[in-house]
Amino acid sequence: MKVNLFSSARRTSYRQEMIIGVAGDEVTLNITASQRRTMRLQVTEEGSVDLRIPLNSSRNEVLRFVKLHEPWLHERLEQVRERLQKRGDALLLYGKERPYVASALGEFLVTDEQVWVPEGWTDAQREKAVEQWLRQEARHEFSYWINHWWPDFSAFAPQQPVLRVKKMKTRWGSLSRKGYINLNLHLLALPHELVELVVVHELCHLRHFDHGPGFRRLLAECLPDWQQREKELHRRGQLLL
Numbered sequence: 357m358k359v360n361l362f363s364s365a366r367r368t369s370y371r372q373e374m375i376i377g378v379a380g381d382e383v384t385l386n387i388t389a390s391q392r393r394t395m396r397l398q399v400t401e402e403g404s405v406d407l408r409i410p411l412n413s414s415r416n417e418v419l420r421f422v423k424l425h426e427p428w429l430h431e432r433l434e435q436v437r438e439r440l441q442k443r444g445d446a447l448l449l450y451g452k453e454r455p456y457v458a459s460a461l462g463e464f465l466v467t468d469e470q471v472w473v474p475e476g477w478t479d480a481q482r483e484k485a486v487e488q489w490l491r492q493e494a495r496h497e498f499s500y501w502i503n504h505w506w507p508d509f510s511a512f513a514p515q516q517p518v519l520r521v522k523k524m525k526t527r528w529g530s531l532s533r534k535g536y537i538n539l540n541l542h543l544l545a546l547p548h549e550l551v552e553l554v555v556v557h558e559l560c561h562l563r564h565f566d567h568g569p570g571f572r573r574l575l576a577e578c579l580p581d582w583q584q585r586e587k588e589l590h591r592r593g594q595l596l597l
């Protein structure tokens with residue numbers, strides 16, 4: 357990518373975008389250079405990152421300044437993200453946002469395009485209904501993938517593991533030796549092929565308890581593109597977990 361960033365000495369001000377990494381996330385910096393003496397970093401209410409710099413700043417000076425403030429920036433972005441998620445204008449389902457729409461008919465209904473919410477409901481009412489719906493949907497979706505893949509794994513266990521849907525903060529799923537497969541309710545925010553990846557990953561643990569070469573070979577036999585999916589899971593997961 358070739359841009360004439362920080363190259364013009366004659367202009368009195370200019371704007372420029374720059375992409376940087378913050379704690380593994382790609383973040384776009386909106387840079388405004390003008391006649392000023394100091395740099396100033398700011399995160400707006402909507403989560404965009406503005407950086408004001410003196411006209412003669414070099415690229416290295418900018419990077420150094422941002423690096424110095426990276427912990428602050430990371431924390432601030434997390435706060436904004438949480439607040440935006442709570443405000444929740446839309447339900448993120450299978451990788452697609454479905455906006456909440458007031459229903460004059462008074463029904464709660466999740467469709468492919470939107471989520472109908474009875475007019476006059478409080479946020480708490482809506483949240484409760486959404487969670488109830490999600491739990492039901494999760495059982496449906498997760499069971500589908502477990503049943504779909506079970507023939508490939510039935511030789512490794514006396515019986516099909518029992519599904520438990522959980523809200524977890526740090527992991528997508530786990531497999532207990534007592535015969536349970538625990539899957540995170542938040543998986544429903546991800547596209548189906550990533551839900552499938554997590555289910556197959558956990559089923560592979562029926563055969564291999566670690567993530568060693570045997571585990572990876574089995575996973576690759578089932579899902580030849582598992583590495584691509586895993587990358588995508590990490591990319592999206594950072595926004596969700």
Ligand SMILES: [Zn+2]
Nearest residue numbers: 557558561567
């Ligand atoms: Zn694992």
